[in-house]
Amino acid sequence: MATIKEVAQLAGLSRTTVSRVINNHPYVSDEKRQQVLDAMKQLGYVPNSSAQRLRRNKTETIAVVISRIVNPFFSGLVDEMERVASEHGYQLILCNTRQSKEKELSYLELLRTKQVDGIIMASMQNEWEVIEPYTAYGPMVACNEYRPGMSIPLVRLNQEEAGYVATKHLLELGHRKIACLAGNKAIPLSEDRKAGYLRALQEYGIKVKEEWTYYHAFSIDDGKRWFRLFQTIETNTRPTAVFTGSDEVAAGILSEAKVHGWNIPKDLAIVGFDNQQIATLVTPRLTTIEQPISLIGRRALEVMFMLLDEQINDLPPFEERLPFRLIVRESTVLAINM
Amino acid sequence: MATIKEVAQLAGLSRTTVSRVINNHPYVSDEKRQQVLDAMKQLGYVPNSSAQRLRRNKTETIAVVISRIVNPFFSGLVDEMERVASEHGYQLILCNTRQSKEKELSYLELLRTKQVDGIIMASMQNEWEVIEPYTAYGPMVACNEYRPGMSIPLVRLNQEEAGYVATKHLLELGHRKIACLAGNKAIPLSEDRKAGYLRALQEYGIKVKEEWTYYHAFSIDDGKRWFRLFQTIETNTRPTAVFTGSDEVAAGILSEAKVHGWNIPKDLAIVGFDNQQIATLVTPRLTTIEQPISLIGRRALEVMFMLLDEQINDLPPFEERLPFRLIVRESTVLAINM
């Protein structure tokens, strides 16, 4: 591998001048610039980025922490983030925690060891007290998830409102016993959705039963499992509709319900979340909440770049709420036109 | 940020000794080692990785090139790769080319600029002649995809056999007019599957019609589009079964076929590829080829680490073929027990 020194020698100039050409520094005569470019070409020279990183004290790399890449919500998010990052000449390091607190911590260390310039938290496994100290080592942006007392910019949608709209949709269809499948207990994201769910029920003067809420539902299998449990509830106390935290869970419920000969939505109306591809592939298709995944990803990175630019004059917004919408399909309403 | 110099000062020792402690070098007395550790702790010291990278001339980072992360095949692959990489203390850089030749090239540059130690090609957009020169800059492993004349280790499954087994399954069910939806034309992966498809047909003495093969089918929408085209073919010349290159395509065909009131598999038998989650969520469920995605991802990284270890005594295999299996479901056969 050729180094800057060899280029300088071949061009008959100093390393300083070569460096200036590399970095498009203005004060270089056209003639010498050309000599340098020729020498670089001849040697197939390319700057060593480890050296540049050390000198410039920046890596042009951003870490993005997610819980699992195989979840279409996260892969969609990462897809868009990668696009925005590369537009800015940045790399993305994939931090797939698989919901492990330890892995998350090891990825946070990337910021401390200067392996990345900033870190985007699209998932948080640890308590905020554990994560907070790392904010001292570089910019951190929260994406979708958050924690009370958090002191970093947050890009997300209004989960409470989404829970409200989804539940209200079921109420308007006449349902009065509605179950809520939330994600992690005590996580704001889940609690917000539940709060919206509760608000809608209260608006209709319905006395909420705590046993209508279930936690820890994430995957297709969780959905299937939940349905089997649900089936054991006595018929006349059993909810007639369910609001889930993900299309995967909804699809699992649907799939298992069909196996047991249930008629969806007649016997059980189901609302998903995310408007993933599977939402339109299953039969009946899923009513769901569409999140603007690309927009969330893009905004999170744009906020990160604002922080990185340290043009602190235009400080990024502390919290940004993106729009969402309810998409009504046959898992809640019969005979929708396709 | 504390540096090694500050740690040395606080510990009253040389930077050399501190470095030895960092790198677990044996010849350090327990007493001094403890002094160093104390100083490091007190200062919250952590080595600057840019400096380590420059000195050691390695980055402990691997690039993985894929065409799109939202494809469950790739996200599954990356998920496992990330796991194996982090087991070895390596980071993964996500190179999502979105099928752009230019983006692929810019990611190959990572190897040349020493931003990664090695690169895994799980997708190839450029011709091999374009990619080949980069092998001079560090180890490269091909994963699933390949090109004729390629001179790097390859981890993949036997696509030709998979195409054969899938087609034979349809033949055994009595189908004689079978369509083949391939991916990119002139790409070995697609051509291999097609070769297997042809071999099975020939074995049954069937005269193959070239118009039964279609190219460029990747997504759900491609599947839907294909079905609409397919529908326009005259009834008695129309294939009665189709072998597709992905479950997404198969799901698209299925979805559109149902919209048009077709009975699957009676009117059209469908075979997918990959055994993705959607394969069991759609109705009828998809007959498909299960690829050992995790195994492919793991092996590709293990081969990469062998190359990186430069224990050239145990040279990695030039080509490794992993097993697959056909999973029969209701998109080809009625009344399978669930």
Place this chain on the structure above:
DNA sequence: CTGAAAGCGCTTACAG
């Protein structure tokens, strides 16, 4: 077992 010194490949004041 320990340390002074050189050097990895760059960039950047500073001086001219």
Place this chain on the structure above:
DNA sequence: CTGAAAGCGCTTACAG
């Protein structure tokens, strides 16, 4: 517009 020199934070022969 150009260059000599210092320095980013480490590691590693080399000498003791």
